[in-house]
Amino acid sequence: MAPPPRPVAEVVWKVHRALYTKTRGRIGHHFLGMTTLLLxxxxxxxxxxxxxxxxxxxxxxxxxxxxxxxxxDKPPAWWLNLKAMPAAEIRIGPERRVVRGRETTDDERERLWPRFVDLYPDYAEYERMTDRRIPIVMLEPA
Structure with a gap:
């Protein structure tokens, strides 16, 4: 099954982000069978x-x-922002944490990528759609 068209996915994620923010994480932590955070x-x-x-x-x-x-083929703005300034905040449900972001090592990525694809098979399709190596980013306690 192909991922949803980009405009549809963007609207869904925009609404999701708004609900997550407005409800302070009460709605949105679990979304479409996925566990999500707000970065x-x-x-x-x-x-x-x-x-x-x-x-x-x-x-x-x-x-x-x-x-x-x-x-x-272009990386997401949040990743470019994080590369420029690794300090960030995450919200997991109502809980907030200060983190630092970094790209995973090759070994970490090799171990984590199959877990992500098992969780969300569209990632495999996204990988086929681009020539860029899709980064996995580690958010670690600051």
Missing amino acids: TTKGRKTGQQRSTALMYLEDGPGLAVVASNLGS
């Missing part, structure tokens, strides 16, 4: 706070997220 980064160009909802996996003390951008 807030500082915009590298504007300096404004930007939030996005992402599916995550726990991995030791860190949380892993995928910078897929729905299979686009």
